[in-house]
Amino acid sequence: MEALKLELKNKIITTLNLEDIAVEDIADTDALFGDGLGLDSIDALELIVILDKDYGIKLVDPKEGKTIFQSIESMAAYISANRTK
Amino acid sequence: MTQKTNIQSYITIQNNEIVLNGTSVFKIEPTDFADFSKQAYRNFDVQYPKFFKMDALSKLAFLGAELLLSPITSGEQENNIALVLANKSSSLDTDVKYQESISDQENYFPSPAVFVYTLPNICLGEISIRHQLKSENSFFIFDAFNTEFMSNYSNILLNSNKADVVLCGWVEFFNDDYKAFLCTISKEESTKYTNETINTLYNQ
Structure with a gap:
């Protein structure tokens, strides 16, 4: 699980072009949206693409994203339980 | 009555x-635009992380606008x-990149951030x-910078009081070949560029 969390932090920084943010700046429980990492709605769509492309998870109900993308911890837990690749 | 308009800055x-009002304010050794734009962003200490998410055309326009508009805009009042x-x-440069990213049907993951x-x-x-x-905004596609059209359009906006200032210009980017020329025009008296037209400044 720790390796997956680190992988997700790296993917988020690279894919979402978070130029001034390092892996160590993101705590596992930090909010990804709002006052936390400050991601926006386009970033949310990119996270859905990451789930699909890298872990074989298709989000059928976009509303699920609110819970899944709360933090690195919630993302890692969801991916671990549902990944197909 | 049509009032005379003046170029305030370019x-x-x-x-x-980067040349601002005829003075070179940033210059680096030849590099690609991604590196150049990042270094320019750092050099002018712009605090706007969304810059890094933009495509090249937007970065080019953003940098030009940043240096011209920051001194004359305020967060507290409406800027017309x-x-x-x-x-x-x-947007052909980004269009091509996007098309390439979706050309493989076996690996079809369109990027919303590029789209x-x-x-x-x-x-x-x-x-x-x-x-x-x-405020009003328009983007036109021309074979070359049509200074007469751009100047007339800006003057109409100013003389019909649709805008207090017009940021007008050319922002071209394709295959890492780029040029931006932007100027601010208003009815305010200016002795700086009285004899220069947009065309003269563009071709400097």
Whole structure:
């Protein structure tokens, strides 16, 4: 699980072009949206693409994203339980 | 009555250099635009992380607008500044990148973050968000910088009181070849560029 969390932090920084943010700046429980990492709605769509492309998870109900993308911890837990690749 | 309008400031970005009102304010050794734009962003200490998410055309327009508009805009009051930009290649540079990213049916994962920049006028939106503008904006596609059209269009906006200031110019980007020329025009008296037309400054 720790390796997956680190992988997700790296993917988020690279894919979402978070130029001034390092892996160590993101705590596992930090909010990804709002006052936390400050991601926006386009970033949310990119996270859905990451789930699909890298872990074989298709989000059928976009509303699920609110819970899944709360933090690195919630993302890692969801991916671990549902990944197909 | 039609009032005379004047160029207040202008900026040119090309060949790894930024020239503001005729003075070189940033120049680095030849590099690609991604590196150049990042170094320029750092050099002017711009605090706007969304810059790194923009495509090249938006970064080019953003940097030019940043140096011209930051000194004359304020977060506390409404800034009635119209944006009138043009280029030749539209958003083709990003369009091509996006098309390449979706050409493999076996690996079909369209990127929403790239897709949103497959329109040239998105750069106007980026400038408007940055400077809190809710004013007129238009983006035109021409074979070459049509200074007469751009000048007339800007003058109409100013003389019909649709805008207090017009940010007008050319922002062209394709295959890492780029040029931006932007100027601010208003009815305010100016002795700085009385004899220069947009065309003269563009070709400097």
